[in-house]
Amino acid sequence: MSLLPPLPEGQVLAIVRAPERGLSTRSAEVDPRDPAVAQLAADLLATQRGAAGCVGLAAPQVGVGLRVFSLDVTGHPKARACHGALVLANPVIVTASRWERGREGCLSVPDLTGDVKRATRLLVSGSLPGSGAPVTVETDAFEARALQHEIDHLDGLLFLDRVAGAHAVHARKVYL
């Protein structure tokens, strides 16, 4: 089953940056069949695609406290399994294993990066925005890392809450 349901036209929204408190607040469950949720999913995907190098975006990053995110690791050199562009509502991590450390940046914390341990084998369940159909995503490597990063956003957690040590946060080098 495709993880990209039919969606309305998306709009590019403004990105919220830390220390905005909404980024540290747990987001609410949604009714995935609500047309407003499908619109939000479309907006997240459009906003993510408008940000160079960004592989995922969660609703709190556009100032909306709802459990919806978009993701697309297509073509990323660290990706193995890849489900293409996807949007998910009310995601839940079912199983997670094989933890590895990697460096993450976040559009909402633009000047820093952090070394974070994430599971490299992951099973996530959730619902498709629009139809509300239940789906599961089984993945690994980079897509698994990105999924965990986005689900953390829905729980009010930034990578800063998970860094692997006092010297595991770095200045982000904007390198073109």
Place this chain on the structure above:
Amino acid sequence: MTLFAVTVIGNDRPGIIADTTAALARLGGNLEDSTMTILRGHFAMVLLVSADAARSDVESGLSPLEDDGTLLVSVREVPQEYDVAAPGAPYLLSVHGADRPGIVSAITAEVAGAGGNVTDLSTRLTGDLYVLLAEVDLPGSADVEGLSRRLREVADGLGVDVSLRPVDSDLM
């Protein structure tokens, strides 16, 4: 507002950071970036503090820290901004092997020769094992393959192991 670099070095004990920052807060100082670690039991901290105060006021505010003779405090006025080097691509340089003089200088000379800038460095000596970890920015024009090869040659000469790997972060 003046920006000060405050360094505190000495015998480690609980409470040094609390004491230092309380004194700076009394001066109305605002902590900007800081780093602290323990090197073989020596407390070592550098703080950048902005304050509407004279250097002598900051020094006298911090002087009680030196009263028992176990800590050294220095206060320097520093520019608000330096011209920073153009950012490069981040790499992690790792070296480990038997301790001997000249490892750091030989390795970092190769990095500098390739136009690389060390942005973070820590070394540890434990028993006979020497470990060096450095974050290195390499300019886009750098010959990474060539640098890796020269680092391996230097490391072979020193009898240590070296690795240089990219640590690109991903935006999510």
